[in-house]
Amino acid sequence: MKKPAMETPQNKQLLILSHCPSINTQALLNALESGAMAAQTEALSIRSMAFIDAQPEDLSKASGVIFLCTENIGYMSGLAKDWFDRHFYYASEHCQAMPYAVIIRAGLDGTATSKAIASIGQGMSWNEALPTLVCRGEWRENFLGQAKELGEHMAVSVDMGLV
Numbered sequence: 001m002k003k004p005a006m007e008t009p010q011n012k013q014l015l016i017l018s019h020c021p022s023i024n025t026q027a028l029l030n031a032l033e034s035g036a037m038a039a040q041t042e043a044l045s046i047r048s049m050a051f052i053d054a055q056p057e058d059l060s061k062a063s064g065v066i067f068l069c070t071e072n073i074g075y076m077s078g079l080a081k082d083w084f085d086r087h088f089y090y091a092s093e094h095c096q097a098m099p100y101a102v103i104i105r106a107g108l109d110g111t112a113t114s115k116a117i118a119s120i121g122q123g124m125s126w127n128e129a130l131p132t133l134v135c136r137g138e139w140r141e142n143f144l145g146q147a148k149e150l151g152e153h154m155a156v157s158v159d160m161g162l163v
């Protein structure tokens with residue numbers, strides 16, 4: 001006799017989009033990924049890609065997004081901006097209320113990048129799920145723990161449908 005079909009868990013994906021031009025920012029990404037992976041479940045997968053490689057079909061599979069970028073010359077890094085330029089209309093039309101979180105590595109400030117991403121997120125009707133983490137000033141090892149925690153928190157929130 002045929003076995004009844006197993007109930008498949010709902011498939012969700014947390015997408016991490018990043019631009020990491022230095023050893024420190026690469027370490028931040030590794031920490032973020034390890035936090036998110038720690039909360040991965042059968043129902044939630046984690047995907048991590050560079051902004052420059054991402055296309056709208058990658059976004060279409062996501063149930064939540066984490067952005068990680070640097071601040072350069074008073075604004076988000078050019079490759080992060082390029083992603084918003086290429087995805088703004090798609091994200092506004094097809095991904096309304098998408099939960100997102102942001103990590104900014106800013107050697108000096110980070111305010112302009114934080115405000116710009118919040119404003120673009122509002123424009124796309126996305127849902128800012130967690131307070132933005134700005135890793136500001138001289139490099140500190142505790143940025144890694146903060147990034148890891150944010151990754152885990154976001155993954156659990158998306159998985160459980162809390163955001």
Ligand SMILES: Cc1cc2nc3c(=O)[nH]c(=O)nc-3n(C[C@H](O)[C@H](O)[C@H](O)COP(=O)(O)O)c2cc1C
Nearest residue numbers: 022024070071072073074105106107108109110139
């Ligand atoms: C050309 C250039 C411009 C920068 N402009 C800013 C800026 O406007 N605001 C800021 O907070 N940091 C600025 N920084 C510092 C970067 O945010 C920082 O170097 C980057 O996030 C990488 O971090 P790390 O140096 O710890 O590897 C700038 C760095 C470079 C190379």
